[in-house]
Amino acid sequence: MDITLAVLAGRWTPLVFREFLRRDRATYSELSAALPALSDKVLSDRLAQLTGADVLDRHRVPGWPPHVRYTLTEQGRPWNRCCTAWGEWGTARWQESR
Amino acid sequence: MDITLAVLAGRWTPLVFREFLRRDRATYSELSAALPALSDKVLSDRLAQLTGADVLDRHRVPGWPPHVRYTLTEQGRPWNRCCTAWGEWGTARWQESR
DNA sequence: CTGTATCCTGAACGATACTG
DNA sequence: CAGTATCGTTCAGGATACAG
Numbered sequence: 001m002d003i004t005l006a007v008l009a010g011r012w013t014p015l016v017f018r019e020f021l022r023r024d025r026a027t028y029s030e031l032s033a034a035l036p037a038l039s040d041k042v043l044s045d046r047l048a049q050l051t052g053a054d055v056l057d058r059h060r061v062p063g064w065p066p067h068v069r070y071t072l073t074e075q076g077r078p079w080n081r082c083c084t085a086w087g088e089w090g091t092a093r094w095q096e097s098r
Numbered sequence: 099m100d101i102t103l104a105v106l107a108g109r110w111t112p113l114v115f116r117e118f119l120r121r122d123r124a125t126y127s128e129l130s131a132a133l134p135a136l137s138d139k140v141l142s143d144r145l146a147q148l149t150g151a152d153v154l155d156r157h158r159v160p161g162w163p164p165h166v167r168y169t170l171t172e173q174g175r176p177w178n179r180c181c182t183a184w185g186e187w188g189t190a191r192w193q194e195s196r
Numbered sequence: 197c198t199g200t201a202t203c204c205t206g207a208a209c210g211a212t213a214c215t216g
Numbered sequence: 217c218a219g220t221a222t223c224g225t226t227c228a229g230g231a232t233a234c235a236g
Contacts (some may be wrong), residue, residue, distance in 0.1 A: 001112075001116065001181065001184045001185045001188050002188065003188035003189075003191055003192055004184040004185070004187050004188040004191075005112060005113070005184075005188075007188075007191075010208080011208075011209075012209095014099075014103060015103070018099065027217085027218090028217070028218050028219075029217065029218080032218095038210095039209075039210050039211065039212095040210095040211095040218085040219070040220090041209080041210075041211085041219090041220080041221090042208090042209065042210075043219090044218085044219060044220075045208090045209095047219095060218095064217090065217045065218085066216080066217050066218060066219090067217070067218085068217080068218060068219085075190075075191055075194060078186075078187055078190060079187060081183050081186070081187065082180070082183040082184055082187055083099065084183075085179050085180040085182075085183040086099045086102040086103075086180055087099045087102070088176075088179070089102050089176055089177060089179065089180055090099050090100065090101035090102035090103075090105075091101075092173075092176060093101055093102075093105075093173055094101055096173060108228080108229095109228075109229070110229095125197085125198090126197070126198050126199075127197070127198080130198095136229095136230095137229075137230050137231070137232095138198085138199070138200090138230095138231095139199090139200080139201095139229080139230075139231085140228090140229060140230075141199095142198085142199060142200075143228090143229090145199095158198095162197090163197045163198085164197050164198055164199090164236080165197070165198085166197080166198060166199085197236100198235100198236085199234105199235085199236080200233105200234080200235070200236095201232100201233085201234075201235090202231100202232085202233085202234100203230105203231090203232090203233105204229105204230085204231085204232105205228105205229090205230080205231100206227105206228100206229090206230100207226105207227095207228090207229095208225105208226090208227085208228090209224105209225085209226075209227090210223105210224090210225080210226095211222105211223090211224090211225100212221100212222085212223090212224105213220105213221085213222085213223105214219105214220080214221075214222095215218100215219085215220070215221090216217105216218090216219085216220095
């Protein structure tokens with residue numbers, strides 16, 4: 001669990017990571033559009049962090065304009081189980097509070 | 099999931115919460131001893147945060163010296179499912195990295 | 197014993213401008 | 217398009233002293 005916490009450290013990390021639940025690949029601009037609250041710098045930081053932790057893969061598509069595709073790695077994919085657990089818990093709390 | 103994130107916001111929140119996986123009740127001093135990295139203030143802050151989110155219950159035991167017992171609420175108990183998901187993911191990553 | 201009050205510091209965040 | 221560089225700011229976190 002400490003390992004998981006280390007990977008997910010930082011304010012927006014889980015939200016960035018969550019974007020890969022629906023789409024299994026995403027470009028920088030897609031993520032930027034999906035997470036308007038994040039400045040360029042923070043998004044870059046988070047992507048570098050997650051890439052460095054081997055949960056995301058970064059692949060430059062040759063050509064112009066430049067294009068970068070981010071995908072979940074084999075290690076990153078089981079993360080969705082954590083996400084669903086989080087979601088279920090939050091949902092239960094939300095229903096009780098209505 | 100956003101709800102869950104809001105509840106768990108803050109650097110040490112998940113670790114404090116995790117302490118209630120083994121023990122279902124704990125006193126302030128027990129938590130303080132189990133989490134030596136946390137200063138008094140941060141531990142207080144986290145306990146107040148979790149109490150305010152209705153995932154922990156705070157109960158003052160009458161008498162002297164004062165004694166406070168924290169327990170998981172009904173809402174807080176399903177949190178262990180999130181914890182185990184986190185733990186499994188971290189464990190898998192750890193095993194692969196050996 | 198279980199906190200709260202106060203102050204201080206550093207890291208993270210955010211905005212802007214700029215580069216490959 | 218996809219970032220990096222720089223800088224200013226804010227805010228969570230830590231230490232200490234004190235209170236109920």
